[in-house]
Amino acid sequence: MKIVLVFLISMCAYSAGLKVETFNAGLAHTYVPFAKERLPYIIKDLKEKQSDVICLQEIWEKKDRKEIVKSLKDIYPYAHFTKIKQVRSKKSPTCKRKNLFGEGKFVSCILDKCKGKEGDEHTACILNTCGESMERLKDENRECAAGLIAQVGKSTISALFQVFNPFRGSSLFAYGGGNGLLVLSKKKIVKKEMIDFTDISNLNKRAALLVTLETGETVACTHLTANLADSVSYTGKFSSWKEENSKQIEVLLNTLSEKSSKVVLTGDFNCAFSTENLEGDWEDNCQKILDSGYENRMVSEASVCTFCSSNALNPANTKDIMIDHIFVKNAQTLDPRRTRDVKFSHESREMNLSDHFGISATIE
Structure with missing residues (x-):
């Protein structure tokens, strides 16, 4: 049994x-x-x-x-x-000023269109409003573009610090x-x-x-x-x-x-x-x-x-x-x-x- x-x-x-x-x-x-x-x-x-x-x-x-x-x-x-x-860019700084500032440039777009926004709203603005500027940046300096996109959810100042840091390449992926x-x-x-x-x-x-x-x-x-x-x-x-x-x-x-x-x-x-x-x-x-x-x-x-x-x-x-x-x-x-x-x-x-x-x- x-x-x-x-x-x-x-x-x-x-x-x-x-x-x-x-x-x-x-x-x-x-x-x-x-x-x-x-x-x-x-x-x-x-x-x-x-x-x-x-x-x-x-x-x-x-x-x-x-x-x-x-x-x-x-x-x-x-x-x-x-x-x-994290994986980082091999070059530092990852971006040059001319890559990001000026007529039709990505950061200039953020400062103009996304100023004053925070958190989810700021992230949505970066992703949805400045896409054409990002497309041009990708053609000019793809690693700079990747480094900026990886800063999703961060403030503009924090993102710029990453890509302009002369001592260390930018992080290339979101969420660490x-x-x-x-x-x-x-x-x-x-x-x-x-x-x-x-x-x-x-x-x-x-x-x-x-x-x-x-x-x-x-x-x-x-x-x-x-x-x-x-x-x-x-x-x-x-x-x-x-x-x-x-x-x-x-x-x-x-x-x-x-x-x-x-x-x-x-x-x-x-x-x-x-x-x-x-x-x-x-x-x-x-x-x-x-x-x-x-x-x-x-x-x-x-x-x-x-x-x-x-x-x-x-x-x-x-x-x-x-x-x-x-x-x-x-x-x-x-x-x-x-x-x-x-x-x-x-x-x-x-x-x-x-x-x-x-x-x-x-x-x-």
Whole structure:
């Protein structure tokens, strides 16, 4: 009888599968509203609604990451993240005065159009109002342009200090050069890896964190380049934001092709499939993943937006898209669904946990 009981218990444990979730927490201070206020609610929700492995994105600041890991340690004893390390321009100063000041120059545009604005409003002004000036700067001095864009959320004085510093090159990535990724796991992690996209990233440093679990699965957690074509000029080494995203997908797929076990590829891919009720965005980039043998049942069977107009943190004219995904290879996906879509009230203001909703699925 004991043998039968043990057998049944082990079978139940096996059939339960591996519940994987991706959630872009939107803790981009000065860019996504109310990051500081939302953090305690995010931690509370992560405690109450659990998965076996969670891929978190946009945990940009070290103190936020530390608080999340510490608060969830009893539930998720295993974690994978990387050191926050800035990359700097090799030349100093990174910019010359003639690059930035004068008729049609970028900083002159900021001083004229964005004077008196602070925080989120100042950031939005820089990204949206002075784009043409930035395009000209990129053609003239691309590293200067990249250094300025990396100062997103900072004051004009702080940004200028970075690029005019004669003793040290400007920082080239926002948020201190971190990738914002954090993997939390209930299952023991037996191997940790990182795919570094620093050389093919612009504005935000991109990467993928890989964990191999004691049960054999490989989970890859990533956050790829976003479509900023309508808000900021591209200052990277490729022709566009889209091409940069595509290149990151190619490197990611080539690296994962060496894995023969069950592979879960999840995160914010910033590309979306068009469906009956959702718009597409860089769909051919996403299609490359399916063409490499991965499946995405959320798209085919339970298509819902993860970046939505209904989200209290997004403008009402936001197009409804699914840019957060769980792709699987050599495995089956069960019960794909949207997560983290609850609203809460903070100081009489209704808001969501993040500007994204999450996705979860059970992998067998």
